[in-house]
Amino acid sequence: MAVHLDDTLIALADETRRSILGRLAAGEARVTEVAAPFDISLNSVSKHIRILERAGLVRRRIAGRDHFLALEPRPFDELTQWMQKTREFWSARLDALEAALRAEDAIEKARRPSHPHPPRRKK
């Protein structure tokens, strides 16, 4: 699953590719149509599309000499799920850390009412 995530993240980490996905959200389009708005060569767009296909974000349907591309949101949704799970995990750990620090502070305060934060390392 980790490699899969990498492909999706890399595919999304480029403005041209995000723009291509935006175009495909409006429906199927041929490679040439997708490439039209960009000021780069058709070949470069073709390479971007291959990276999107590698991530599974774009599906290709070949009809004669036309290659119709369509948006495939599943990897995007899987990434969203991973991010939600990861965020929850982080929150839980960071909250626990916060709680531990507060408890430590309380103990410290009870023992020595002043001097709230003895720096563990100097300078």
Next chain:
Amino acid sequence: MAVHLDDTLIALADETRRSILGRLAAGEARVTEVAAPFDISLNSVSKHIRILERAGLVRRRIAGRDHFLALEPRPFDELTQWMQKTREFWSARLDALEAALRAEDAIEKARRPSHPHPPRRKK
């Protein structure tokens, strides 16, 4: 905002870096501590940390010769927001497309009860 997104996505698109973030979710750690579980050189880990810092996902607090690293979830949350907005946009457009196709089908069916999908291009 686009460049910012790029940095975050690129930072997350690597298993080593995701693992570093997982470690930091448990609290601050020095560079050496963060590097310990990995089988790569300390320098490589240092480079990964720099990429995480570039994305704003890691904050560095220097205390003498020790560099303490801490997780900073804000860019992660911004990415989550972007993904939710994008997903909603896609859903709206794809739903509209679906509806349009269904409507087209209905009209087609009303006019010619058989022959549901005349292929626009042959083979």
Next chain:
DNA sequence: GACACATTCATCCTTTTGGGTGAATATTGC
């Protein structure tokens, strides 16, 4: 001051990415 430790800097190497150009391939249309 001398030494150990933590971290980065400077290089080098290989792979990937993002861009380009020109040729090849496949399909359509006449």
Next chain:
DNA sequence: GCAATATTCACCCAAAAGGATGAATGTGTC
């Protein structure tokens, strides 16, 4: 069969990423 069209393939180039190693810098400790 032939010309035009759609797309990819094969290279070339520069920049960046991910890895390594060895030197330099800054800090703590004795």
